[in-house]
Amino acid sequence: MHPMEHLRYVARAGDLSQDVLVREAASALGALASDPLELVTVCRRILDKYPVAGALWSMAAVVCASAQPYRDAREFAAELRADATADRAADALPEGATVCLLGWPDLAAEGLGRRADIEVRIIDAYGEGAGLARRLAGDGCEVTDVPLAGLAAACSTAEVILVEAAAAGPEAVIAAGGSHAAAAVGYVSGVEVWCLIGQGRALPQPLFEAASSAVADEPWEYDEEIVPIGLFSHVVGPGGIEPAAGWQRADCPLAAELLRPPI
Template identity: 45%
Template sequence: MHPIERLRYVARAGGADPVDLVSEAAHALGSFADDPAGLVAAARRLVARHPGVGPMWWMCSRVLVAAVPEEEAWAASADVEADDTAGVLAAALPDEARTLVVGWPSTVVPALARRGDLEVLAADDGTGVDVGRVLARVDVDVVDVPLEGLGAAAAVADVVLLEADAVGPDAALCAPSSRAAAAVARAAGRTVWLVVPVGRALPGPLWDACVAGAVDDDEPWEAGADVVPLDLVDRIVGPGGVVDVAEGTAPSCPVAAELLKPARTPGSHRP
C-alpha cells in the first residue's frame, strides 16, 4: 500500500482496537522516515483523527523525538503487541469476585474470559457492544446491566474495573458512564481498579491535548468518553502488576512539541 493511502486508512479507522491502530500507524509513519516534514504532518494527522486514543499519542511522540524514527515506530508497535496486562489482571482478580465492567474494555474482556469463577456485571455504555454475549460463550457467569442499573451494580460489585483509553497526571479517559460507576463505588466503599495497558500513560501536555481533542468542554456528555478523576481509583493494573496510582500512571513517553501544534487541513496554507 502506498504510504499516503496507508496514512489515510489509519486516519479513518474509527473504533479500531488500539493495538491494531498502533501497528498500522507504525507502518504509515515508517514510510516517512526520509521525509522529516512529512513525518511530522503524518503524526499530527493521526492524533487529530484519533484524539482519544492514548497509544496513538504515545507512539507518535516516541517516533518524532527518536534519532531513527522508523526503528522507534516498530519498537513502539512491538511493545504494544507484547503487552500482557490482560494476563496480569486475570491473575490478580480476587477469587469468585463480583466484577463490574462498563462498555467494551478491550484488555479487560480477555482477562475475564480466563476466569471461570467470576460473576461479571456487564454494563451497557450505549455503544451497543454486547460484552455479555461474548463472555457467555466462554462459560463466564455474566449478567447484563442496563444503563439505568449502573449505580446499583457499582454499589454491590466487589471490584469495578475501568480501562483507560488514556491517562494523565490526575484523570483517565474511559468509556462513557465510567465516572458514574467509579463515583458510586467510592461512595459505597467498593474497590475501583483502573486498567492501564502499555501506551496509555501520557505526560501532562500530551494528556491535555488528548482530552481537548476528545471531549468538548461545552457538551462533555456528547463526547463518547468519560474523564474519571484518579482520586476515585484505588489501584492501577498494568504490565508491571497491581500498583498504586502514582506508580501506575507515570508517563511512559517523551513530549514531542510538534504534536501540540494543530494539524493542517486540506486547503489550508501558511500565513
C-alpha cells in the first residue's frame, strides 16, 4: 500500500488505541523519510484527525526533528509497546483497595486483571464500562458496574481513583469526559486521584496547547475534557508513581513546524 493511502486508512479507522495508531502511522511515515516537507505536511494532517492523541503528537515531533526519521519512528513505536505505566499503577495500588475508573481506558485497565485482591468500580461512561467489567470479572476481580449517575457516590468512597491522560502538559491533561468530575470529587473527599500518563503522552506546553485547543474552545463538542494537574494526588508513568505536585515530563522535543495549521 502506498504510504499516503496507508495514512488515509489510519485516519479513517476511527477509535484506535494510541499504541496501534502510532505503530500504523510510524510504518507509513517511514516511507516519507526522504521528503522532509511532505513528512511535516502529512504529520500535521493526521494530527488534525487525531488532535488529542498525545503519543501521536510526540511521534510526529520526534520524526520532524530527526535526521533519521524512519529509524526514530520505529524506535518510538517500540518504546510505546514496552510502556510499563499500566504495570506500575497496578503494582502501586494498596492491598485490598477499592478503585474507581471511567469507561474502558487503555492503560488504567490493563494491569488490573492480575490484582484479584482489589475491588474495581467501573463508571459506565460511553457505554464501555460493562464490557470491561465482564473482562475483569473473568480475571477474578470483584467488579461493580456503576451508572454515570453514581459517579460521585462511587468516587467519594473509594481509596483510589484512576484517570488516564490521552495527552498531558505541565499544568493539565486531556482525559475522558467525566474525569474532571471524578477528580474533583476525589479532591474534596480526600481520596487519592492518580493520573496515568503513559509513555509518549507528556508534551511540551506549546504542543499540549495545540492538542487541547479544540477541546478548550468547544468543550461540549468532544468526548474528552481538560483536567488541571492540581486535582491529582499522584502521577503514574513508565518510571513509577510520584506526587503530582511539581510533576514535570516531556516525551518529545518541541517541533515548531507542527504548530502551523494543517495544509
